[in-house]
Amino acid sequence: MIILGIESSCDETAAAIVRDGHDVLASTISSQVQLHAGYGGVIPELAAREHLRNISPVVDTALAKAAISIDQIEGVAVTSNPGLIPALLVGNAYAKGLAAAKDIPLVGINHFIAHIYGAFIGQPELLADAANFPILALVVSGGHTAIVVIQPDGHARIVGSTLDDAAGEALDKAAKILGLGYPGGPVIDRIAKTGNTSAYDFPRGLTGAAGKAVKPEHRFDFSFSGVKTAMLYAVKDRSLSDQELADxxxxxxAAVMGVLVTKAGDxxxxxNTPVICVCGxxxxxxxxxxxxxxxxxxxxxxxxxxxPKYCTDNAAMVAGLAWHYLRHGRSxxxxxxxxxxxxxDLGIIPFAPNATMPAN
Known part of the structure; x- marks a missing residue:
């Protein structure tokens, strides 16, 4: 089955053509990063206007790259949650119109679950083997930081999540404080390569590193507000040299990523998950x-x-995941x-080997 996927949950307008869940025929993305950079973050209404401008050309480009016509599309998938409502509405309106016009099934996709699937899109054999389950997924992005456990029957639950900032948000805010621009993740990754990870002893929230015991209910949760505040005070009223900035x-x-590594391993x-999946x-x-x-x-x-091409927002993960829902009879x-x-409550994840989806 050939599925068209559409993604417009934030500031990327994306379309992809995927056959049978993993054969990516085309994946096209139009980024709005430069448009929003001056604001230090995404403006929902501005993002929606750009999605409206870009969505038809992006879909047309994906079809051209895949060398197929719109009449060969057998299903339409679109991110329906979570995300910025003005941005989501553009993609959903387009997908619904296309599904109605072509009389083909429509599947709404959870963006969070799609990110998990994106890690396996080129390795479907891993998902077919029940011995790899339960799978632990660490989902880390600008909007989410969470640990998910997926059972072989598809039952999935979030066992830990951030109590304040997401990890990507913590990177963006740090970059803003330091005047490094937006988005913060890539520039921080680049500058950190020449710095000393031990130059500052920044706090690592909810790990017990400061000698304060972590409450059992927060064992797998995250908190990044403390490290952000500590960094703010460390640089306040200082003029940093290039090396000091790198340090x-x-x-x-190291503090932010160290928490992610510690929690995922624990x-x-x-x-008792044999596989750790990391995405977002x-x-x-x-x-x-x-x-x-x-x-x-x-x-x-x-x-x-x-x-990396499936870490950031894309439509291949949306179309690929939709195939699993459709083969279980859901539209x-x-x-x-x-x-x-x-x-x-993530419900039943359809790509698990023993998943049985509830009636549509």
Whole structure:
């Protein structure tokens, strides 16, 4: 089955053509990063206007790259939650119109779950093997930082999430404080390579590193507000040399990523998950990828890192995931709603080997 995927949850207008869940025929993205950079973050109404301007050309480009016509599309998938409502509405209106015009099934996709699937889109054999389950997924982006455990029957639950800032948000805010521009993740990753990760002893929230015991209910939760505040005071009223800036950035990045590594490793052992999957925009970070590889080796777990092209927002993960829903008989009608928030009850994940989806 050939599925067209559409993604417009934030500031990327994306379209992709995917066959049978993993054969990516085309993936096209129009980024709005430069447009929003001057504001230090995404402006929802501005993002929606750009989606409206870009969505038709982006879909046309994807079809041209895949060398197929719109009449060959057998299903339409679109991110319906979570995300910025003005931005989501543009993609959903387009997808619903196309599904109605061509009389093909429509599937609304949870962006958060799609990120998890993006890590496996080129390795479907890993998802077909029940021995790889339960899978632990660390989802780290500008909007989300959470640990998910997925059982072989598809039941999935969020076992830990951030109590304040997401990891990507913590990087963006640090970059803004330091005057490094937006988005913060890539520039922090680059500058940190020449810095000393031990120059500053920044706090690592909810890890017990400061001698304060972590409450059991927060064992797998995250908090990045403390490290951000500590960094703010460390540079306040100071003029930093290039090396001093690199040391601050390297120490800050090490603190943020260190928490992610520690929590993921602890959760993998606690829930006895043979596979650790890491996905989302922050999964592009080279320091995080290196440290997670070391941790996975130390505790004897298989590590699946989302390819960088599927870490950031894209439509291939949307179309690929939709195939699994459709093969289980699920499709959504034109009354399908959009939702800005993430529901912690993730329901049944359809790509698990023993998943049985409820009736549509």
């Amino acid at each position: 601050v950035v390297a120490s800050y990045q 959760a993998a052992l606690h829930f 925009g922050v999964a592009c970070n080279s320091y995080l990828r290196e440290k997670l590889s070391q941790e996975a080796g130390r505790i004897g777990r298989k590590l699946v890192l989302a390819p 959504d009608g034109l009354a399908m709603p959009t939702n800005a928030r993430l529901d912690h």
